[in-house]
Amino acid sequence: MDISDAPPLTTLLSPGGTPVRNLSTYDPSPSDGFIRFIAGLLRHSFVLAYSFHESARGTMRMLEKIVNEHVAAPGSSKLSKHVPSMGTVHTPLALEAAFDLYDNKYHITQRTHVPPSEDEVRHILNLAQVFSSSGDLQFISFDGDETLYADGKNFAQSDAQKLARYIQKLLCSGIAVALVTAAGYKGAPEKYEVRLDGLLQAFHTDAVPDAALGRFFVVGGECNYLFEACRVSAEVSAADGRCAVRLREAEAGWNDAHALWDEAEATRGLDLAEASLRHTAEALALRCRIIRKERAVGIIAGGAEAKARVPEGSGSRRMRREVLDEAALRLQAAMANAKLAIPTCCFNGGADVWCDLGNKAIGVAALQRRLGVRPAQCLHVGDQFSTSIGNDYAARLSSPTLWVAGPKETQHVLKQLLERRGISTKKTAPAAWPPSTRRVSVFSSHQALPLPDEHVSSAKEAEADWVRG
Ligand code: IMP
Ligand code: MG
Numbered sequence: 001m002d003i004s005d006a007p008p009l010t011t012l013l014s015p016g017g018t019p020v021r022n023l024s025t026y027d028p029s030p031s032d033g034f035i036r037f038i039a040g041l042l043r044h045s046f047v048l049a050y051s052f053h054e055s056a057r058g059t060m061r062m063l064e065k066i067v068n069e070h071v072a073a074p075g076s077s078k079l080s081k082h083v084p085s086m087g088t089v090h091t092p093l094a095l096e097a098a099f100d101l102y103d104n105k106y107h108i109t110q111r112t113h114v115p116p117s118e119d120e121v122r123h124i125l126n127l128a129q130v131f132s133s134s135g136d137l138q139f140i141s142f143d144g145d146e147t148l149y150a151d152g153k154n155f156a157q158s159d160a161q162k163l164a165r166y167i168q169k170l171l172c173s174g175i176a177v178a179l180v181t182a183a184g185y186k187g188a189p190e191k192y193e194v195r196l197d198g199l200l201q202a203f204h205t206d207a208v209p210d211a212a213l214g215r216f217f218v219v220g221g222e223c224n225y226l227f228e229a230c231r232v233s234a235e236v237s238a239a240d241g242r243c244a245v246r247l248r249e250a251e252a253g254w255n256d257a258h259a260l261w262d263e264a265e266a267t268r269g270l271d272l273a274e275a276s277l278r279h280t281a282e283a284l285a286l287r288c289r290i291i292r293k294e295r296a297v298g299i300i301a302g303g304a305e306a307k308a309r310v311p312e313g314s315g316s317r318r319m320r321r322e323v324l325d326e327a328a329l330r331l332q333a334a335m336a337n338a339k340l341a342i343p344t345c346c347f348n349g350g351a352d353v354w355c356d357l358g359n360k361a362i363g364v365a366a367l368q369r370r371l372g373v374r375p376a377q378c379l380h381v382g383d384q385f386s387t388s389i390g391n392d393y394a395a396r397l398s399s400p401t402l403w404v405a406g407p408k409e410t411q412h413v414l415k416q417l418l419e420r421r422g423i424s425t426k427k428t429a430p431a432a433w434p435p436s437t438r439r440v441s442v443f444s445s446h447q448a449l450p451l452p453d454e455h456v457s458s459a460k461e462a463e464a465d466w467v468r469g
Pocket of ligand 1: 182352354
């Protein structure tokens with residue numbers, strides 16, 4: 001599970017000009033080698049064991065042991081022999097305890113027709129990582145799209161009130177929090193503020209203390225730009241219409257890795273990436289637009305203009321997954337061929353494809369240095385870990401990870417994390433003013449009816465709902 005473990009890439013064209021079709025880099029499965037390995041072991045027990053419950057727990061106990069061995073000596077571990085794609089594992093994993101808790105809720109060992117799925121194994125792994133990391137956690141980073149907010153939406157549009165509360169609780173308990181996103185907007189903190197609208201507003205409304213605000217960061221363009229949270233006066237906020245809790249760009253030089261990047265090499269890399277995307281767009285008749293930035297180049301759906309330009313083609317509104325995967329893998333091959341001195345991240349973003357200079361491993365590591373924390377004291381939460389065309393994949397080099405499928409799952413893993421740290425996930429006591437939070441409608445004759453009551457939501461919250469369910 002390490003980006004450096006990806007199989008070697010081959011060139012796209014042989015010397016004679018015929019295409020070299022190469023399947024070794026493509027894994028369309030939604031899981032990864034380690035998840036498939038565990039699901040396979042459980043499947044055997046499901047079919048063969050007299051007591052699936054006992055056998056599955058025994059499997060988890062054994063797995064815990066071989067993960068420990070791998071943490072201590074990854075090169076020669078049994079695990080890396082069973083799962084050749086296995087990469088860095090930064091901490092032990094409390095797999096047996098996680099399995100027990102999951103089984104207590106979903107009773108998977110009572111099933112007789114459906115063995116544990118790869119998706120369930122992903123949830124159990126997340127839970128095991130939360131159990132192992134909760135005690136010594138110092139820093140947690142989040143991907144943006146499909147992790148903190150729904151794809152293309154902003155935080156406030158993603159039904160994320162509880163998520164906002166949990167993030168505040170992490171900040172107030174001394175844990176540093178960062179959004180680490182591919183989206184690169186140099187010198188434009190207001191663009192990230194739009195995506196984080198709702199979260200920053202909640203920090204303001206709930207008067208999150210300055211010390212806690214000082215622990216909130218945004219890293220944009222994978223590892224290229226750093227922004228810090230700050231608070232401005234009501235007058236400044238009224239004058240420019242931005243929230244009083246906002247972002248400001250950090251001084252250049254925050255990331256040591258940049259000092260090693262040569263500008264000519266950066267331009268060479270982006271030129272090659274742009275050429276690769278243009279070639280793919282032409283070969284597959286894509287109705288797309290190419291976007292070039294200071295540190296990135298990508299393709300997005302091209303709309304009506306592209307439809308008119310490419311009459312026989314596809315992708316004006318949305319490009320198919322297979323097309324995006326193909327474009328991302330061609331980009332990766334082109335970058336590998338170029339032997340660029342700067343690391344790149346070529347990925348399928350779900351609706352677009354990008355080549356960014358740098359990656360999230362570098363972004364997370366730079367923040368770790370700034371905060372003075374070790375990888376084992378960190379977590380990165382993201383949604384793009386599948387094979388090597390997801391851009392959260394790189395973060396595994398620098399941090400233990402949680403693999404989520406959307407902001408609701410992020411909310412659930414944070415709830416587990418807070419509970420393991422002994423922090424209540426409930427709302428804090430209502431402020432002394434206004435004296436009552438009840439509202440009455442002047443238009444309704446049922447004025448005495450209470451609003452949907454706190455009790456109902458508290459009862460729901462008390463459930464161990466660590467996964468969507
Ligand atoms: P993430 O999931 O937060 O890492 O964001 C990935 C998404 O950011 C991509 O799928 C794009 O839609 C968007 N994006 C905007 N600007 C850039 C860029 O410069 N590089 C890569 N992705 C970008
Ligand atoms: Mg994402």
